[in-house]
Amino acid sequence: MDCVKETIETRYCRLNGPPGFGDLVLFCEPHGEVFHSAIYIADNVVFTKNGSTMLRPWMFMRLPEMADFYPRTRPIEVRFYRRY
Numbered sequence: 001m002d003c004v005k006e007t008i009e010t011r012y013c014r015l016n017g018p019p020g021f022g023d024l025v026l027f028c029e030p031h032g033e034v035f036h037s038a039i040y041i042a043d044n045v046v047f048t049k050n051g052s053t054m055l056r057p058w059m060f061m062r063l064p065e066m067a068d069f070y071p072r073t074r075p076i077e078v079r080f081y082r083r084y
Contacts, residue, residue, distance in 0.1 A: 012081035019080040026079045027070060036070055040080065
C-alpha cells in the first residue's frame with residue numbers, strides 16, 4: 001500500500017470541487033486509510049470492481065449504491081483526486 005499512497009501523493013491532486021470524467025474516487029476510513037477505489041464517469045456514476053474474484057466483475061454503479069456495498073460502523077469519507 002505504500003506504493004499506492006506514494007503514487008496518489010505524487011501524481012494526483014485532491015479536488016475541492018465536483019469530480020469529472022476519469023477522476024479517482026477513494027473511500028476512506030476517518031483516519032485516512034483507503035479501503036476502496038473507483039473511477040468517476042459522470043452524474044454520480046463510477047466504474048468499480050467490488051471484490052477481488054472473477055465472480056465480481058467490473059461494473060458501472062452509482063456512488064451512493066457503492067457506499068452501501070461497503071457498510072461501515074464508522075463514517076466513510078469519499079475523496080476525489082485528479083491526475084496532474
